[in-house]
Amino acid sequence: MTQAPRSAAHSAAPTDSNASARPTVPLIWAIAALVVAVVLALTFPAWERSVPFGVELAASYGLTWLPLIIALIATALFWRQYLGFRPVDIYLGLMVGVVARAVGIIVQFFVTGSLPSSGIFIGGITGVYVFTAVIAPVILAPLIEEPFFRGLLQGSLGRFLTPWTSLIITSVIFTLVHTIADGWSWTLVVEMLVYALLAGYVVQQTKRIASAIIGHAAFNGLATLINWPW
Template sequence: MNRSDGARLGDDAAETAANARRRLVVGAVALVVAIVAIVAWGWLVRTVVIPEPVQLFAAYLVVWIPLAIAVVVAVRRHGSGSFVHDLGLRFRWIDLLWGFGVGCLVRGVSAVIETAVWGRMSGSGVAFGVDPAWAWFTLLVAPVLIGPLIEEVFFRGLTQRAVTDRSRAASARPRTAAAIGIVATALVFALLHLLEATSPGTAVVLELSSFTVGLGCGILAALTGRIGGAIIAHAVSNGLLVLLVVS
C-alpha cells in the first residue's frame, strides 16, 4: 500500500468517526426531546381534561416522532442516505426464527425478574382495562407493530451502530467496540422506559426487563449485521407481555 492509499484510508476512517459522532449527537437530541415531551405530556394529562383517544395516541407519538425524525436526519445528513446500508434495515426469513427465539428468551428472563420483585408475573391478578374501540391500537398496533419497528431502528440501527463506530475509531477492538455498543445502547433504552415507572418496584422491573430486551436485541443485531431479527424479537417480547396481561 503506498502513501496515497494510506492517506485515503485515514481520511475515510476520520470521516466515519465524524459521521458516527454526528449521528450520536442527533440521537441524543432526539432522546432529550422525547423525555421532555413525555414529562410535559404527563403533566398536561393530569392538568387538563383530554379525550382518552387523544391521550392514547399522543402518549406514543411524543416518543415516536422525535426518534423517527432523528433516524431520517442521521441517515440523510450524516450517512450514505440508504436506510438499508446505514441502519442494517434488512429482513431474511431466518430472522423470524432468531427473533422468535430471542423474544421468548428475553420475555422469560423478564418474567423471572418480575417474579423475584413482585412475587408474580405481569398479568397475575391484574385487571387491564382497555376501551374496546381502541383495543386494536393499545394491544396490537402500538406495542407489537409500530413500537418495535421505530425503537429498534433508532436504538439498534442508529445508536448502537454509531456507538460501535465511535468505539472502533477510538482504537477499540472490533469485539470490544461491538460489546460497548450493545451495552451502552441497552442502558439508554432501559433508561427511557424507566419514565413509565410509577413506584420503586415498578422502576426496578422496568429497568431490568428493558435492559434485558435491549441486550437480546443488541446481540442479535450485532451478530447478524441487520436489525430484522431484533425487530421481530422486540415484537415477540411485547406480544407475549400483552398476552400475559390480558389473560
C-alpha cells in the same frame, strides 16, 4: 471534455455518503432525539389530564416516538445499512423475545408472586384496547424503536466506541427511556435490559435489525397475551 463529467460525478457522490463522510452527524441526531423525547415524556404528566382522552392517548405515544421518527428520516442513509432479512432472523428474534419475557416472568414471580404486567390498558376489547395492547406495542414500537436504538444509536456509537461498549450503552439508554415512559420497577429494568442486550448482540453479529424487530414484537406480544382479558 473529461472535466465536466468528473465534476458532475464528484458533486453527485457525496449525496449518498454524507453520513459516512461526517460520522458525528448520525450520533448527534440520535442524542438530540433522545433528549427531546425524554423531556417531552417527563412534562407529559403535568398536562395529560387536561386534554381529551383521544389527544392524551395520541400524545402518550407521539411525544416519545415523533423525535425518533424525525431522527430516523434525517439519518436514513446511515441506518439503512442494517436493513435486510434472512430466514434465520425469525428464529433469532423469537429466541430474543421469548427469553427476555421469560426472565421478566421469573423475576416478577419471585419478587411479587404474580405474573408480570406490561402496563397495557385493561378493560373491554374496544378499538382503544386493541391499539394500546396490539397495534402500538407489537407493531409500531418494533418498527420505530429498533431502527432507532439498534440501527441509528448503536450503529453511530459503534463508530467511536468498541462494539461491546456501544451495545451496553445503547441497552442502558433503551432501559432508562422505557423506565421513564412506563414507570420504574425492578422487573421492568431487568427484562428491558436483558432484552436490549440480547437484541443488540444479535444485531451486532448479523448487521441486520430484522431479528430485533421480530424479537421486540414477540417480547411485547407475549405481554399482551398474558394480560389479555380472555
